[in-house]
Amino acid sequence: MKRKLGLFFVSMLWMAQAQAAALPFEVNDIQLEGLQRVEPGIVFRHFPVNAGDSLTRDQLSDAVRELFGSGYFADIEVERTGDVLVLKLKERPSVALINIEGNDIIKEEQLLAGLKQSGLQEGDVFRRAALDQIRLDLLRVYTSQGRYGANITTDVEPLSGNRVQLNININEGQESTIQHINIVGNTVFTDEELKELFSLKLPNFWSFYTKDGQYAREKMTGDLERLRSWYFDHGYANFSIDSAQVSITPDKENIYITVSISEGEQFSVRDVSVAGEMVVPQDVLESAITLEPGQIFSREKMTRSQDKLVRLLGDEGYMFANVSPVPELHDDNTVSVKYFLEPGKRTYVRRISIKGNTRTADEVVRRELEQMEAGIASTRDIERSKTRLDKTGYFKTVNVETRPVPGTDDQVDLEYTVEEQQSGQFTASIGFSQNDGIIVDLGGQQDNFLGSGKKVGFNISNSSTRTEYSFNYLDPYYTVDGVSRGFDVYFRERDYEEDDISSYTADEAGGGVTFGYPIDDYQRLSFSGDIEFIKLNTFPQTAQEVRDYIDKEGNNFLNWKLTAGWSDNRLNRGFFPTRGYAQGASVEISIPGSDLAYMQANYRNKWYQPMNDDETWVVGLRGRLGYGDSFGDNAYPFFKHFYAGGLKNVRGFANNSLGPQDSNGDPFGGNLLMTGSAELIFPMPFVGDKSAWRSLVFMDAGNVYSTDCLSSQASCDNKVDLGDLRYSVGLGVSWLTPIGPLSISLGMPLNDKDDDDTEVFQFALGQTF
Numbered sequence: 001m002k003r004k005l006g007l008f009f010v011s012m013l014w015m016a017q018a019q020a021a022a023l024p025f026e027v028n029d030i031q032l033e034g035l036q037r038v039e040p041g042i043v044f045r046h047f048p049v050n051a052g053d054s055l056t057r058d059q060l061s062d063a064v065r066e067l068f069g070s071g072y073f074a075d076i077e078v079e080r081t082g083d084v085l086v087l088k089l090k091e092r093p094s095v096a097l098i099n100i101e102g103n104d105i106i107k108e109e110q111l112l113a114g115l116k117q118s119g120l121q122e123g124d125v126f127r128r129a130a131l132d133q134i135r136l137d138l139l140r141v142y143t144s145q146g147r148y149g150a151n152i153t154t155d156v157e158p159l160s161g162n163r164v165q166l167n168i169n170i171n172e173g174q175e176s177t178i179q180h181i182n183i184v185g186n187t188v189f190t191d192e193e194l195k196e197l198f199s200l201k202l203p204n205f206w207s208f209y210t211k212d213g214q215y216a217r218e219k220m221t222g223d224l225e226r227l228r229s230w231y232f233d234h235g236y237a238n239f240s241i242d243s244a245q246v247s248i249t250p251d252k253e254n255i256y257i258t259v260s261i262s263e264g265e266q267f268s269v270r271d272v273s274v275a276g277e278m279v280v281p282q283d284v285l286e287s288a289i290t291l292e293p294g295q296i297f298s299r300e301k302m303t304r305s306q307d308k309l310v311r312l313l314g315d316e317g318y319m320f321a322n323v324s325p326v327p328e329l330h331d332d333n334t335v336s337v338k339y340f341l342e343p344g345k346r347t348y349v350r351r352i353s354i355k356g357n358t359r360t361a362d363e364v365v366r367r368e369l370e371q372m373e374a375g376i377a378s379t380r381d382i383e384r385s386k387t388r389l390d391k392t393g394y395f396k397t398v399n400v401e402t403r404p405v406p407g408t409d410d411q412v413d414l415e416y417t418v419e420e421q422q423s424g425q426f427t428a429s430i431g432f433s434q435n436d437g438i439i440v441d442l443g444g445q446q447d448n449f450l451g452s453g454k455k456v457g458f459n460i461s462n463s464s465t466r467t468e469y470s471f472n473y474l475d476p477y478y479t480v481d482g483v484s485r486g487f488d489v490y491f492r493e494r495d496y497e498e499d500d501i502s503s504y505t506a507d508e509a510g511g512g513v514t515f516g517y518p519i520d521d522y523q524r525l526s527f528s529g530d531i532e533f534i535k536l537n538t539f540p541q542t543a544q545e546v547r548d549y550i551d552k553e554g555n556n557f558l559n560w561k562l563t564a565g566w567s568d569n570r571l572n573r574g575f576f577p578t579r580g581y582a583q584g585a586s587v588e589i590s591i592p593g594s595d596l597a598y599m600q601a602n603y604r605n606k607w608y609q610p611m612n613d614d615e616t617w618v619v620g621l622r623g624r625l626g627y628g629d630s631f632g633d634n635a636y637p638f639f640k641h642f643y644a645g646g647l648k649n650v651r652g653f654a655n656n657s658l659g660p661q662d663s664n665g666d667p668f669g670g671n672l673l674m675t676g677s678a679e680l681i682f683p684m685p686f687v688g689d690k691s692a693w694r695s696l697v698f699m700d701a702g703n704v705y706s707t708d709c710l711s712s713q714a715s716c717d718n719k720v721d722l723g724d725l726r727y728s729v730g731l732g733v734s735w736l737t738p739i740g741p742l743s744i745s746l747g748m749p750l751n752d753k754d755d756d757d758t759e760v761f762q763f764a765l766g767q768t769f
Contacts, residue, residue, distance in 0.1 A: 024054050026052065026053070028082075028084060030047075030049065030084070030087065035091070038072050042072060047064075049085070072091060072092060073089050074091065074092045074093075093125075093158070093162045094163050095125075095166060096163035096165055098165075100168045102170035102172065103170045103172065104172060105142075105145065132154075135152050138170070145175070148176045148252040149176070150171060153168075154167065154169075173252070176214075176255050178203070181200065184259065188236075198227075215246065215255045224241055229300070232300075233301075235267050237267045237299075239261065239262065242260040243258075244259045266296065266297075267297040268335070269291055270336050272292065273339070274309075274339045275338055275340050275341065278341070288312050297327070297337075311379055313341070314377075314380075317376035318344055319379070319412060321341070321343045323340070323341055323342075325337055346410065350405050352413070354415075355415060355417045357420060359448070360420060360451040361452060364394075364452065368389050368392060369385040369416075371414065386398050391569065392453075394448045394453075395418040396419045396420065396421035396691060444458060455476070457473075458471045467492065467494075468490065469491045470492075471488065472486065483515065484515065485516075486514045491509045503538075503664065503666065504537060504542050506535070506536055506639055507533075509532070511530065512528050512531065513528065522570050523567065525564070526566075526567070527562070529560075533557070533559075534559065536639070541664065543668070545663060546662070557595040557596055560591045563589075568582065568584070576694045576768065578618045579609065579610050581606060582605065583605040586601070597634040598628060598629065598631065601626065601628070602624070602625070602626045604623070604624045617681065624673065624675045627671065628642070628672075636671055638668065641669025641671065643656040643659065644675055644703055645726075647745060649677070649702050651700050651730055652700070652729075652730055652745075656669070657757040658704055659703055659704025660705070668706075671707060672704065672707055672720060673704050674702055674725070676701050677701070679697070680696060681694060681696045695732070696733075697729070699727065700728045701728075702725060702726065703725050728748060731745065743764050743769055745763075746761060747760060
């Protein structure tokens with residue numbers, strides 16, 4: 001209203017001036033009067049008249065209107081003194097202070113940030129329209145949180161110096177709760193079945209945490225779509241939602257929801273066909289369709305088949321293919337579904353760019369890509385390239401974006417964006433470990449050494465259980481075909497008594513060379529040759545089993561061994577996988593000429609299956625089998641025994657504590673190992689960046705057995721009794737810290753025996769679940 005009065009006043013002034021001065025006239029200068037805080041440049045930017053212009057009445061009226069619309073001025077007067085145009089301006093007041101009261105749900109910092117974004121903050125020119133709009137926006141925010149009784153009042157308090165204080169008083173009101181959800185018209189499915197589809201729920205005991213019982217328009221829209229999809233996926237192709245009413249009581253505290261539906265008849269599939277340009281053999285296309293004649297019609301299956309056809313065409317290079325399913329309803333309650341194919345032109349990749357690899361060399365990233373530049377674009381190869389990058393473990397996240405090349409209809413550019421993460425660790429510390437006691441450690445393990453993709457590690461450590469000097473190196477791309485080569489050398493002094501194992505020490509030195517050969521994108525073969533020197537040392541308290549072995553075989557050994565391995569890794573990423581499986585088997589054999597004669601076989605597997613679309617809830621299974629035996633009349637070397645218990649396999653039991661014991665009652669291990677674990681992975685609560693965390697509940701099982709007991713082992717019976725398996729349950733957390741992964745578990749044994757050594761709390765640095 002004020003603006004209209006101001007413009008009317010300007011017009012009246014102009015008519016009065018016009019009686020004394022002829023129009024048009026040439027403006028020689030423009031003078032401004034009344035400015036206090038507004039810069040002259042702002043005025044001239046919004047007043048499209050310059051010195052030298054020939055000004056008419058309409059031009060002046062439009063210019064004043066535009067200046068007034070800038071919002072900086074409450075009133076504008078125009079005068080003419082000869083050929084000088086004088087603008088007398090009255091500025092709008094500035095906001096000196098914003099006072100907010102009554103808010104609790106929304107913090108004051110958030111409110112002030114919202115006001116600033118809307119153009120209202122202390123020091124700015126006051127605009128009434130902006131304040132009114134902010135009031136409406138705040139009401140919408142509270143309404144979206146189910147607070148329909150919220151009320152917001154604003155007050156503008158004048159201050160000296162053409163300033164104002166804004167007082168915003170908020171009454172947040174009470175949360176309106178859903179008291180009843182009524183579905184009308186359903187006969188095929190019960191109310192309980194349909195209400196389970198809704199994210200809107202009636203309040204319950206846990207509502208203070210889950211927020212059940214609160215109404216939100218967005219949730220209602222999603223629930224109606226889920227209801228519609230439910231019927232369409234069960235064959236009710238004519239289903240409709242007639243009305244959805246939401247009623248609020250006068251006190252705005254209770255909400256009643258009524259949904260009226262018409263189910264219609266159930267339809268089955270009469271026939272399914274494919275039409276259009278067959279750039280892929282028709283039988284291949286039809287094999288991808290899961291919707292079959294005779295089945296109950298399902299829109300979900302129809303859409304899933306559509307996605308498979310699009311993907312199939314994309315795998316063959318038709319990136320912009322269009323597949324349209326058209327269902328035709330018949331009077332006999334059957335549906336004919338025809339998929340129309342428009343493959344378009346075959347697409348080629350013009351350029352592949354890599355972003356985010358600040359440490360990793362470009363060639364290290366590109367050698368993992370199966371999609372090549374200048375090649376036919378393949379959805380399969382593009383996604384497989386992303387998976388291969390994920391599995392390296394070098395990157396926290398990997399994203400790929402496909403962009404059409406402007407001006408063409410058969411070329412795309414690919415952009416892989418990676419976020420690097422710590423793929424190794426360096427330690428120089430004096431610390432304490434649960435199993436090793438005080439540790440003096442200097443070492444490093446880098447899986448992406450200097451961004452080259454090579455694995456390099458060294459370790460110099462001294463603890464109550466182990467002294468070690470070691471170095472290892474692996475080039476995963478020794479050849480361009482993916483043949484890997486690595487070697488390692490080491491010297492170790494290990495005190496098994498301090499590691500809660502039988503009383504003896506072992507000095508070990510050795511080294512070896514390893515080669516790996518890819519079978520396909522997932523499988524590899526590996527072969528290694530090693531030499532090791534082993535010296536056993538005893539004490540007066542050393543168990544008789546150890547003394548008997550040394551009396552027969554000696555205490556110094558030169559061992560040549562060959563190891564052959566096979567691995568099949570189909571996990572979706574290197575750290576914290578959420579889908580896929582990995583398995584591997586290996587056989588280690590001492591060769592003729594060695595002082596030892598034995599073989600040892602191992603098999604490991606992991607399997608993950610997500611339970612929801614964003615893969616935050618995951619079921620995981622892990623298992624390991626190990627078996628060792630000797631050749632001829634030689635005894636199986638006890639220092640090659642398997643051990644179980646601890647964070648790596650059966651949590652809740654002390655490290656290496658399970659299985660047969662020696663004559664002193666200390667763990668002695670065995671030549672047969674069986675362990676397994678079932679895990680339910682869930683999102684880590686109260687943590688912003690969940691990608692660096694893994695939380696889970698677990699159930700472990702396992703034990704170690706001996707099938708070739710020594711005569712002095714009173715606790716060994718030469719048989720495998722599955723009834724001796726130990727079980728535990730608990731909670732585990734892994735965290736990818738800047739110095740490496742840290743894992744903690746709280747485990748509770750379920751069937752521990754009197755002589756079992758149990759531990760509730762266990763931790764390790766350098767290991768993940």
